[in-house]
Amino acid sequence: MTNLPVSDAALRHLQAVVDLPAVPSDKYELQEIIGRGGMGTVYLARDKELDRLVAIKVLGSHITSPGSVERLVREAKILARLEHPGIVPVHDVGVTPDGRPYYVMKLVKGNDLSAHAGDDLSLGAMLRVFERICDAVAFAHAHGVIHRDLKPGNVMVGAFGEVLVMDWGVAKFAAAVESPGTVLGTPGYMAPEQAMGDVENTDHRADVFSLGAILGFLLPEAPPPALRAIARKAAAVDPGERYQTVTALADDLSRFRAAEAVIAYPENLLDRVRRVAWKYRVPLALVLAYVFMRMLLMLIRA
Amino acid sequence: MPGEFPTTRHSIVQALSSPEPEVRRRAFDTLARCYWKPVYKYVRLRWHADPQDAEDLTQDFFAQAFEKGHLDRYDPAKARFRTYLRVCVDGAVANAKKAGARLKRGGGIVFVPMDFPAAEHETLAVTGDTADGTEEEFFRREWIRSLFELALGRLRDECQTEGKETAFRLFQKYDVEREAEIPAPTYAGLAQAFNVPETQVTNLLAYARRRFRHHVLEVLGELTASDEEFAAEARDILGASP
Numbered sequence: 059m060t061n062l063p064v065s066d067a068a069l070r071h072l073q074a075v076v077d078l079p080a081v082p083s084d085k086y087e088l089q090e091i092i093g094r095g096g097m098g099t100v101y102l103a104r105d106k107e108l109d110r111l112v113a114i115k116v117l118g119s120h121i122t123s124p125g126s127v128e129r130l131v132r133e134a135k136i137l138a139r140l141e142h143p144g145i146v147p148v149h150d151v152g153v154t155p156d157g158r159p160y161y162v163m164k165l166v167k168g169n170d171l172s173a174h175a176g177d178d179l180s181l182g183a184m185l186r187v188f189e190r191i192c193d194a195v196a197f198a199h200a201h202g203v204i205h206r207d208l209k210p211g212n213v214m215v216g217a218f219g220e221v222l223v224m225d226w227g228v229a230k231f232a233a234a235v236e237s238p239g240t241v242l243g244t245p246g247y248m249a250p251e252q253a254m255g256d257v258e259n260t261d262h263r264a265d266v267f268s269l270g271a272i273l274g275f276l277l278p279e280a281p282p283p284a285l286r287a288i289a290r291k292a293a294a295v296d297p298g299e300r301y302q303t304v305t306a307l308a309d310d311l312s313r314f315r316a317a318e319a320v321i322a323y324p325e326n327l328l329d330r331v332r333r334v335a336w337k338y339r340v341p342l343a344l345v346l347a348y349v350f351m352r353m354l355l356m357l358i359r360a
Numbered sequence: 361m362p363g364e365f366p367t368t369r370h371s372i373v374q375a376l377s378s379p380e381p382e383v384r385r386r387a388f389d390t391l392a393r394c395y396w397k398p399v400y401k402y403v404r405l406r407w408h409a410d411p412q413d414a415e416d417l418t419q420d421f422f423a424q425a426f427e428k429g430h431l432d433r434y435d436p437a438k439a440r441f442r443t444y445l446r447v448c449v450d451g452a453v454a455n456a457k458k459a460g461a462r463l464k465r466g467g468g469i470v471f472v473p474m475d476f477p478a479a480e481h482e483t484l485a486v487t488g489d490t491a492d493g494t495e496e497e498f499f500r501r502e503w504i505r506s507l508f509e510l511a512l513g514r515l516r517d518e519c520q521t522e523g524k525e526t527a528f529r530l531f532q533k534y535d536v537e538r539e540a541e542i543p544a545p546t547y548a549g550l551a552q553a554f555n556v557p558e559t560q561v562t563n564l565l566a567y568a569r570r571r572f573r574h575h576v577l578e579v580l581g582e583l584t585a586s587d588e589e590f591a592a593e594a595r596d597i598l599g600a601s602p
Contacts, residue, residue, distance in 0.1 A: 062512045063482065064505050068538040072508055075535060076573050077598035080566045094595075118595065155570075 079116040080154045086114065086162070097126055097227055102165065105149075112149060116160040127159055133226045134161035136203055144194025146214075146222050166222050171210035175276055181285075184276045185315060187213075190221035192269060192308040198229070199262045199304060205229050206260075208268035209247040210275055247271045250295050263297040266304055270294075273311075284314055284333075287323035373441055373585035377432040384426075391431075392422045393472045394510055394583055395442075398502035399449055400479045406495055407453045415476045421452050436585040440593065446499045504597055507583070511575035512536065518571065526554060530561060531568035573598065 064072070077099065078088055086103045093100035098117045105112045117130050137148040150162035168174075175184070191213055195205060205226060212225040245253065249267035252260045270292025277289060292307050294300045301307040310320045317337035319325060325333065335342060375387035396418055404414040425431050425448070434444050519528035530550060538544065551558040577594060584590040 062509060062516070062532070062536060063478075064508050064512070064536065065539060068536050069501070069505055069508065071538045071544075072535060072572075073504070073597065075569055076576060078569065080570065083562055083566075118598070155566075 077118070079114075079158050079160060081114060081116070081152070081160060085150075086112070088114070095225070095227070098130060103162075105162070111165045112162050113165045114160055114162050116154070117158045127157075129227055130159045130161070133229065134159075136226050136229050136231075137161070137163065140198055140201055140203060142194055142197045144190055144221055144223055145198070145226075146224060166214045166216060166224070168214050168216035168220075170224075171213040171215060171272070172275075174215040175210065181278060181281075182315070185311065187215060187219075187221050188269075188273055188276060189308055189311060191223060191272065192304050192311070194221070194223045195265055195269065196304040196308065198223075199265070202231050203229055204231075204262050205265050205268075206252065207244055207247075208265055208272060209244050210272060211244075213272075249297070251297060259297065261297070262304070263300050263302065266300045266302075266307060267293050267297075269304060269307060270300070282314075283329070284320050284323040284325070288314060288320060291322040371585060372582050373434065373436075376434075377429065388422065388426050389472055390582055392474075394506050394579065395445060395503070396422065396472065396474050397479050397482075397506050397509075398499055399445075400474070400476065401483045401502050402446065402449060402495075402499050403453055404480075404483050406498060407457075409453070411476070411480050415474075417453055417456060418474065418476075420456075421449055424452065434585065436589060440589055441583065441585050442500065442503050443496065446495065450495075507576060507579050507597075510579050511572060514575040514578070515568065515572050518575075519568070524564075524567070526556065527564040527568045530554060530564050531572065534565060535569070535572075 079101075081088065081103070085106055087106060089102045089104065091099055092102045092113065098115050101114045101116065103112055103114045104110070115130070115133075117126060131151075134148055134151045137146065138151075141147065146163050146166055148161050148163050151160070153159050171187070174187070179187075191208075195208065198205060203226075205223065205228075207225060207228045208223070212223065214222045214224055216222070247268045249260065249264035252264045252267075270289050273285075273289040273292060277285060281289075288307070288310050291299070291310075292301055301310065306321075310322055313320045317333055319330070319333070323329075372387040372390045375383050376391065378384045378387065399421060400414050400418045403409045403417050404411065407414075407417075409417060430448055430452075431445070434441060438444075439447075515531075516528055519525055533553075534545060534550060545553075547558050547561045550561050554561070556564070576597070580593055580597070581590055584593055
């Protein structure tokens with residue numbers, strides 16, 4: 059039998075539709091691919107019942123390992139458990155007729171943090187974004203969930219400044235047992251104990267490390283020493299030398315923003331004078347202006 | 361667990377160097393079936409060979425690879441198999457040009473029927489965007505086209521055996537017979553043409569696409585050497601943006 063020729067147009071079309079998941083067509087209308095990862099594809103879709111745009115993450119058809127299927131289902135369950143403004147909410151979950159799990163989530167419009175960081179934002183604005191990431195991660199830790207893949211590419215910053223921590227695909231419940239040697243995460247942002255597959259000693263402080271690495275990524279070339287010390291302490295190689303909780307990290311950052319002494323940076327007298335002067339710069343400037351005016355008046359009268 | 365997925369890969373790449381003559385021969389048959397057309401077009405367009413030389417070079421390439429075991433040296437750690445094969449084609453053509461003589465068809469070995477006039481017709485249609493890009497991109501695109509054609513053939517056979525001809529014809533009409541700048545038929549139009557309810561068009565198309573994907577992955581599994589290469593190729597081909 060002769061081959062059926064495939065034109066260029068057909069080739070492009072087939073590539074676009076061949077992997078389209080068979081999500082319920084009476085509920086969702088798939089529109090385009092908006093993201094692809096190692097595990098699955100994220101589609102922009104219209105929720106026909108509620109007439110709104112959503113995002114649907116579906117396991118890739120070429121991924122067959124039971125571990126991957128479980129991971130996507132676990133991700134959906136984790137997200138459903140974590141109701142927080144900094145964590146993308148899940149609306150629906152299901153399995154296609156050919157056995158591909160999927161979940162439907164809120165569509166987040168914006169840029170990931172690496173793109174956002176290139177927007178020339180002030181240090182203050184960057185730190186506010188970072189504090190929101192810390193809020194979401196601390197909330198997850200409080201519910202027994204460790205993210206394990208925090209990095210700029212997994213944080214979305216919306217058009218109205220909303221910050222969402224995404225991609226909980228390798229997250230786990232802190233109490234869950236894993237086989238030794240399991241390495242999941244992204245080099246560069248992954249804690250050393252996680253990169254070595256030391257499952258026993260990888261806990262929520264692995265996320266503290268990743269947050270330290272993210273903070274380091276956000277800092278300008280010559281950051282204030284206290285701020286650099288905070289990032290370094292968070293990303294310490296030894297988990298025992300890091301902040302022991304994300305809240306402790308966020309608290310130290312708040313102290314920095316309030317021009318108070320931070321735990322990570324033992325200051326000398328000069329540092330202290332500078333910091334106090336900066337903290338009280340407004341009243342200090344007013345007093346100096348008053349003294350200057352008084353002296354000027356005295357000189358004029360004399 | 362995805363039920364439509366070929367869970368066992370029957371890679372022919374290892375079988376290309378099998379000590380069993382029959383196993384090796386079958387592996388070369390499958391290899392030639394998928395690769396002969398990309399090789400022919402590649403030699404025609406990228407090496408500017410005339411049709412007769414391109415035919416000879418294509419036949420000779422597979423025959424020489426079989427007789428002399430050129431593909432045995434493939435190392436999955438260094439490159440994807442299709443990239444390695446393309447580099448081997450480059451070497452074969454360069455050597456032939458250096459020899460400056462017309463090639464003899466390799467020892468009378470013929471693996472699969474090669475419809476060169478049809479391939480030449482397709483080659484002449486290659487223009488504009490398709491002709492642009494690097495050698496690797498061109499060869500990759502032609503390789504995907506060939507892979508899809510093989511999968512389509514398998515889907516057609518399967519649909520005939522299982523009495524699903526309508527699903528295949530619908531799929532062919534809606535997804536395969538596409539031409540640029542010609543609008544695709546509507547579901548309503550297809551429903552009328554095939555005398556089925558419109559909802560049935562959706563179901564039949566979904567079925568055919570799912571089975572087509574299955575066959576694409578099956579062919580891909582045969583033509584890749586390792587699970588990593590298979591997963592990477594599958595991601596590249598199936599996850600492409602619309």
